[in-house]
Amino acid sequence: MRDMPQADPAATLLSWYDTHARDLPWRVPPQDRLAGVRPDPYRVWLSEVMLQQTTVAAVKDYFHRFTRRWPTVEALAGAEDADVMAEWAGLGYYARARNLLKCARAVTRDHGGRFPEDHVALLGLPGIGPYTAAAIAAIAFDHPETVLDGNVERVMARLHDIHDPLPGAKETLRARAAELTPRERPGDHAQAVMDLGATICTPRAPACGICPWRDPCLARARGTAAILPRKTPKRPKPTRYGIAYLAEREDGAVLLERRPDKGLLGGMLGWPGPEWGDAPDETPPFEADWRELPGEVRHTFTHFHLVLRLRCAILRADASPDGLEPIARHEFRPQALPTVMRKAHDLWRSAAADGSRVRTD
DNA sequence: CACTCGTGGAA
DNA sequence: TTTCCAAGAGT
Numbered sequence: 001m002r003d004m005p006q007a008d009p010a011a012t013l014l015s016w017y018d019t020h021a022r023d024l025p026w027r028v029p030p031q032d033r034l035a036g037v038r039p040d041p042y043r044v045w046l047s048e049v050m051l052q053q054t055t056v057a058a059v060k061d062y063f064h065r066f067t068r069r070w071p072t073v074e075a076l077a078g079a080e081d082a083d084v085m086a087e088w089a090g091l092g093y094y095a096r097a098r099n100l101l102k103c104a105r106a107v108t109r110d111h112g113g114r115f116p117e118d119h120v121a122l123l124g125l126p127g128i129g130p131y132t133a134a135a136i137a138a139i140a141f142d143h144p145e146t147v148l149d150g151n152v153e154r155v156m157a158r159l160h161d162i163h164d165p166l167p168g169a170k171e172t173l174r175a176r177a178a179e180l181t182p183r184e185r186p187g188d189h190a191q192a193v194m195d196l197g198a199t200i201c202t203p204r205a206p207a208c209g210i211c212p213w214r215d216p217c218l219a220r221a222r223g224t225a226a227i228l229p230r231k232t233p234k235r236p237k238p239t240r241y242g243i244a245y246l247a248e249r250e251d252g253a254v255l256l257e258r259r260p261d262k263g264l265l266g267g268m269l270g271w272p273g274p275e276w277g278d279a280p281d282e283t284p285p286f287e288a289d290w291r292e293l294p295g296e297v298r299h300t301f302t303h304f305h306l307v308l309r310l311r312c313a314i315l316r317a318d319a320s321p322d323g324l325e326p327i328a329r330h331e332f333r334p335q336a337l338p339t340v341m342r343k344a345h346d347l348w349r350s351a352a353a354d355g356s357r358v359r360t361d
Numbered sequence: 362c363a364c365t366c367g368t369g370g371a372a
Numbered sequence: 373t374t375t376c377c378a379a380g381a382g383t
Contacts, residue, residue, distance in 0.1 A: 047379085048379065049380095050379090051378080051379040051380095052378090052379070052380045052381070053366090053367085053368095053377090053378055053379085053380055053381090054367085054368080054369095054378060054379080054380095055368090055369080055370075055377090055378050055379090056378085056379080057369085057370080057378095058368070058369065058370090058378085059379090090367090090368075091367080091368075092366080092367025092368045092369090093366055093367055093368085093380085093381085094366080094367080095365095095366065095381075095382075096366095096380090096381080099381080099382090126381095126382095127380095127381070127382090128381085129380060129381045129382080130380085130381090131379070131380055131381085132379085132380075132381085135379070147379080149378090149379045149380075150377085150378065150379075150380085151378090151379065152379090167362090167363095190379095191379090194379055197379090198378090198379080203376080203377065203378090204371085204372075204376090204377095234375095234376090263365085263366085264365085264366070264367090265366090265367085266366085299367090299368095300367090300368085301365095301366075301367060301368090302365070302366050302367060302368090303364080303365070303366080338367075338368095339367070339368065339369090340367085340368095
């Protein structure tokens with residue numbers, strides 16, 4: 001009888017979570033949760049969408065701005081598209097913002113302003129996939145759904161020393177995670193596994209010594225934690241080239257274009273220019289006295305590098321080229337642009353400042 | 362299933 | 373400097 005029955009790993013994890021849960025703006029702490037406080041499904045949904053492939057540090061300020069400006073899903077549903085896209089600017093993956101609005105309007109119109117509790121019903125909403133549906137059902141409604149994100153994949157791969165590479169091993173890892181999902185406090189369990197992955201079972205240099213699962217963890221026993229999970233190698237990123245045309249009118253307005261909903265930076269404002277590629281078309285989008293700006297903008301997207309040359313011009317105050325939106329000086333906020341476009345703006349303005357300094361010297 | 366789709370921080 | 377990576381979804 002030397003083999004004492006191993007404590008239930010899920011129970012061990014919940015005990016750890018009760019004392020180590022991260023303090024996050026959208027989270028109901030475990031003590032409050034146990035006292036009966038329910039999370040606001042709107043905030044759970046909003047945070048989960050923002051957190052898709054995005055770090056907590058990057059999300060926090062956006063979450064505060066969104067919830068202050070639009071405190072309920074119905075308020076968000078009534079927002080202007082352009083306002084939501086501008087508020088999302090800089091966070092990336094802009095399809096999330098477009099789907100966020102679609103989803104808010106669907107919840108408002110089709111569900112009376114209340115998020116459905118059912119995992120399958122949630123899956124039918126725009127921007128809610130397998131992970132987010134499970135996360136909302138578990139965290140907001142305490143349904144015993146299994147969440148599978150990058151954290152859970154990594155923790156399960158190590159706990160069970162699974163060497164099959166992702167994404168192929170995903171269903172195996174999901175099964176291992178499902179076995180651990182408890183019927184009591186499934187919402188806290190889901191958040192606990194993700195907290196564990198974010199703070200202890202990290203991608204590099206996991207802190208196995210202080211892990212609540214150090215005893216049952218196979219990878220720790222075998223010394224393989226650092227190399228798990230395995231992943232199939234990514235393709236190298238090619239470099240594409242582009243030209244951005246930055247025009248300012250004599251009345252101070254700048255000329256931007258609203259990019260089509262589909263594709264890169266879809267739905268966002270940007271400087272006009274040719275499609276990015278190996279050798280972009282040199283033809284300006286409209287006639288003007290274009291000047292080359294020295295230097296270039298370098299930016300890396302998910303699957304390619306971009307080198308962007310800049311051309312600038314001053315237009316008459318009554319200029320209004322087809323397909324472009326003149327935005328008045330006092331309404332224009334560079335922060336409302338996606339990062340690559342904001343970089344172009346910043347280089348333009350700093351070059352203009354240098355130029356005027358030279359002239360006045 | 363494979364590919365597209367952003368960004369910033371860490372090593 | 374480059375690579376890796378983060379609470380993925382849509383097509």
